[in-house]
Amino acid sequence: MCRYWFHHTVILLTEVVNKVLKPLVKKDAPMDAYRQLFDGILSQRLAPGTKLNEVELTLLFSVSRTLIRQALQRLQLEQVVEIHKNRGAFVAAPTPELAEQILLARHTIELAVVKLACQRCTVADVQQLQKMIDLEQSAIDQGDMATALRRSGEFHLQLAIVAGNQPFVHALRGLISQTSLIITMYSHGGGNACARDEHSQLLEAVKRGDEQQGQELMAHHLGHIAQGCDFNHSPQVANVKGAFAHLNS
Amino acid sequence: MCRYWFHHTVILLTEVVNKVLKPLVKKDAPMDAYRQLFDGILSQRLAPGTKLNEVELTLLFSVSRTLIRQALQRLQLEQVVEIHKNRGAFVAAPTPELAEQILLARHTIELAVVKLACQRCTVADVQQLQKMIDLEQSAIDQGDMATALRRSGEFHLQLAIVAGNQPFVHALRGLISQTSLIITMYSHGGGNACARDEHSQLLEAVKRGDEQQGQELMAHHLGHIAQGCDFNHSPQVANVKGAFAHLNS
DNA sequence: GTACATAATATTGTATACAATATAAGTGAA
DNA sequence: TTCACTTATATTGTATACAATATTATGTAC
Incomplete structure (x- = not known):
C-alpha cells in the first residue's frame, strides 16, 4: 500500500514536471537561434549582404557556435543566407x-x-x-x-x-x-x-x-x-549588433 | 637578386601545391558524407525507414559526428531523411x-x-x-x-x-x-x-x-x-552496414 | 608614400568531450 | 510467467578545444 501511494505520487510528480514545468523552462535553443535570425531577416532588421559573424551571434543568443552554425546552415538551405567556404555567412542578396x-x-x-x-x-x-x-x-x-x-x-x-x-x-x-x-x-x-x-x-x-x-x-x-520594384537600386547593408539591439536591453 | 629568385620559387611552389597537389589530396569531407548517403538512398541501397546511426556512419566514412550530423541535417531539409528529436535520423518513407x-x-x-x-x-x-x-x-x-x-x-x-x-x-x-x-x-x-x-x-x-x-x-x-505504383504495398527496410559494404572492401 | 612580403589576429572548419535523453537489460513481486 | 520498476547501456544534443584558413596589421625595400 505504502508503495502504491509512493508510486502514484511519483507518477504525479513526473507528470507535473513534464507537462507544466518543462514547457516553462525549456529553451529549444536551436530553434530559437534559427527563429531569431529568420525573423531578423524577414523583419528587415538584417539587411541583405550583412555578414553574420558566428561568435557575435553566439554572444547575442547565448548558445554555442554549434547551434549557430546549425541555424545558419538551415537558413542557407532555405536560400535566405549564403555561406561561402572559409569566408562565413551572409544574408542573401538576390540579384x-x-x-x-x-x-x-x-x-x-x-x-x-x-x-x-x-x-x-x-x-x-x-x-x-x-x-x-x-x-x-x-x-x-x-x-x-x-x-x-x-x-x-x-x-x-x-x-x-x-x-x-x-x-x-x-x-x-x-x-x-x-x-x-x-x-x-x-x-x-x-x-x-x-x-x-x-x-x-x-x-x-x-x-x-x-x-x-x-x-x-x-x-x-x-x-x-x-x-513595385526597381531593379537598378542597390541595397543598404546593416550590422548585426544594431539589428538585435533589443536583446541587450 | 637572390631574394627575387627565392620569392619567385616560393610563388611557383605555392601554385604547384594549390593547383596540382591539393585537388588530388583534398577530401571535402562534409560533401563526401552527404554524397555517399544521398547516393546510397537514391541507389536503393538504403531502404526507406532505415535508421541512420551516427557513430556507425562515423566509422564508415571516417569523419567525426559533426560532419555526419551536418550531412543528415541537409538531407532532412531536402526531405530525403527524417530526424526525430532525441530519436535519430531515418531514411524518409513517404506515405x-x-x-x-x-x-x-x-x-x-x-x-x-x-x-x-x-x-x-x-x-x-x-x-x-x-x-x-x-x-x-x-x-x-x-x-x-x-x-x-x-x-x-x-x-x-x-x-x-x-x-x-x-x-x-x-x-x-x-x-x-x-x-x-x-x-x-x-x-x-x-x-x-x-x-x-x-x-x-x-x-x-x-x-x-x-x-x-x-x-x-x-x-x-x-x-x-x-x-506504376501500388500504394497498398509496404516497404522493406535494409541495414546501414550492408548498404555500404563496398566501402570496407 | 607605395608595394610587397611577413607576422599577428580573427574567423571558420573539424574533432572531441561532456550532458541529456532514450533504449535495453536486469530485478523482484504478484 | 508477466508486469512494474530500477539500473545499465547506447544514442543523440550541446559545448568546447584544436586545426586550417582568411583577414588585418606591421615592417621593409624601393
Missing part, C-alpha cells in the same frame, strides 16, 4: 535575375496552390486566413511595414497549408522569404499599400471556391510585387 | 498521401520547366541531355535498375537547369529524390521500362521548341510513374 526567377516560380506554384485551396478550404481555414489579413492590416495601420511584410508572407504560406500540399509549403517557405529580401532591396514603396485589398479579394474567391477568379487575382497580386 | 502530393507538385513545376526549356535550350544543352539519356539506357541494358533510376532523376534535374530557373532546380532536387523513394517503396516494376522512349521524345520536343507537345509528354511521363 535582379534571381529575383525574376523567384517571382516566376511563385507564380507557377501559387496558381496551383490557389486552385487546391479553392477545392479544400474549410470554414475554419477561412477564419484563420481572415485573422491573418486583419493582423497584417493592423501592422500597416501602426506604420510597422516590416511586420506587415512578414505577415503578408505568412498569409501566402497559410494558403499553401490550406491547399494541403506539403512540397508546395516547403518550396514556398523559401520563396516567400526570398521575396521579402527582394522587396527590402528593390521596392520603391507604395506598391505594397494595396496588399490588404488584394488578400481580401483573394480570400473571397477562395471562400466561393472560384478557381478561375482566384488564380487571376493571385497572378495580379504577384505581378504587383514585381511592378 | 501514399505524401506521394500523391509530391507527384502533383512535380507535375506543376515540371510543366513550367519544360516550357522554359523549350525557350532556352541550346545545342550544347541538347547534347548534354542526350548523353544522360544514353547513360540511363546503358544502365538499363546492364540490368542495373537502381543506377537507371538515379540517372533518370538526373535527366529531369538537368532539364530544370537548362530551363534556367534556380528555385525550380532547388525544389525539384528534393522532389526527384523523394520520387526515387516512392518508386523504391511502391513500384511494382515494368512501368519504368518505357522511360527511355519517353525521355527521348521529350528531348525531341524540347529541341524543336514545341512547348505544347513537350508539356503533354511530360504530363504523360509523370502520370506513368504514378500508374
Whole structure:
C-alpha cells in the first residue's frame, strides 16, 4: 500500500514536471537561434549582404557556435543566407535575375496552390486566413511595414497549408522569404499599400471556391510585387549588433 | 637578386601545391558524407525507414559526428531523411498521401520547366541531355535498375537547369529524390521500362521548341510513374552496414 | 608614400568531450 | 510467467578545444 501511494505520487510528480514545468523552462535553443535570425531577416532588421559573424551571434543568443552554425546552415538551405567556404555567412542578396526567377516560380506554384485551396478550404481555414489579413492590416495601420511584410508572407504560406500540399509549403517557405529580401532591396514603396485589398479579394474567391477568379487575382497580386520594384537600386547593408539591439536591453 | 629568385620559387611552389597537389589530396569531407548517403538512398541501397546511426556512419566514412550530423541535417531539409528529436535520423518513407502530393507538385513545376526549356535550350544543352539519356539506357541494358533510376532523376534535374530557373532546380532536387523513394517503396516494376522512349521524345520536343507537345509528354511521363505504383504495398527496410559494404572492401 | 612580403589576429572548419535523453537489460513481486 | 520498476547501456544534443584558413596589421625595400 505504502508503495502504491509512493508510486502514484511519483507518477504525479513526473507528470507535473513534464507537462507544466518543462514547457516553462525549456529553451529549444536551436530553434530559437534559427527563429531569431529568420525573423531578423524577414523583419528587415538584417539587411541583405550583412555578414553574420558566428561568435557575435553566439554572444547575442547565448548558445554555442554549434547551434549557430546549425541555424545558419538551415537558413542557407532555405536560400535566405549564403555561406561561402572559409569566408562565413551572409544574408542573401538576390540579384535582379534571381529575383525574376523567384517571382516566376511563385507564380507557377501559387496558381496551383490557389486552385487546391479553392477545392479544400474549410470554414475554419477561412477564419484563420481572415485573422491573418486583419493582423497584417493592423501592422500597416501602426506604420510597422516590416511586420506587415512578414505577415503578408505568412498569409501566402497559410494558403499553401490550406491547399494541403506539403512540397508546395516547403518550396514556398523559401520563396516567400526570398521575396521579402527582394522587396527590402528593390521596392520603391507604395506598391505594397494595396496588399490588404488584394488578400481580401483573394480570400473571397477562395471562400466561393472560384478557381478561375482566384488564380487571376493571385497572378495580379504577384505581378504587383514585381511592378513595385526597381531593379537598378542597390541595397543598404546593416550590422548585426544594431539589428538585435533589443536583446541587450 | 637572390631574394627575387627565392620569392619567385616560393610563388611557383605555392601554385604547384594549390593547383596540382591539393585537388588530388583534398577530401571535402562534409560533401563526401552527404554524397555517399544521398547516393546510397537514391541507389536503393538504403531502404526507406532505415535508421541512420551516427557513430556507425562515423566509422564508415571516417569523419567525426559533426560532419555526419551536418550531412543528415541537409538531407532532412531536402526531405530525403527524417530526424526525430532525441530519436535519430531515418531514411524518409513517404506515405501514399505524401506521394500523391509530391507527384502533383512535380507535375506543376515540371510543366513550367519544360516550357522554359523549350525557350532556352541550346545545342550544347541538347547534347548534354542526350548523353544522360544514353547513360540511363546503358544502365538499363546492364540490368542495373537502381543506377537507371538515379540517372533518370538526373535527366529531369538537368532539364530544370537548362530551363534556367534556380528555385525550380532547388525544389525539384528534393522532389526527384523523394520520387526515387516512392518508386523504391511502391513500384511494382515494368512501368519504368518505357522511360527511355519517353525521355527521348521529350528531348525531341524540347529541341524543336514545341512547348505544347513537350508539356503533354511530360504530363504523360509523370502520370506513368504514378500508374506504376501500388500504394497498398509496404516497404522493406535494409541495414546501414550492408548498404555500404563496398566501402570496407 | 607605395608595394610587397611577413607576422599577428580573427574567423571558420573539424574533432572531441561532456550532458541529456532514450533504449535495453536486469530485478523482484504478484 | 508477466508486469512494474530500477539500473545499465547506447544514442543523440550541446559545448568546447584544436586545426586550417582568411583577414588585418606591421615592417621593409624601393
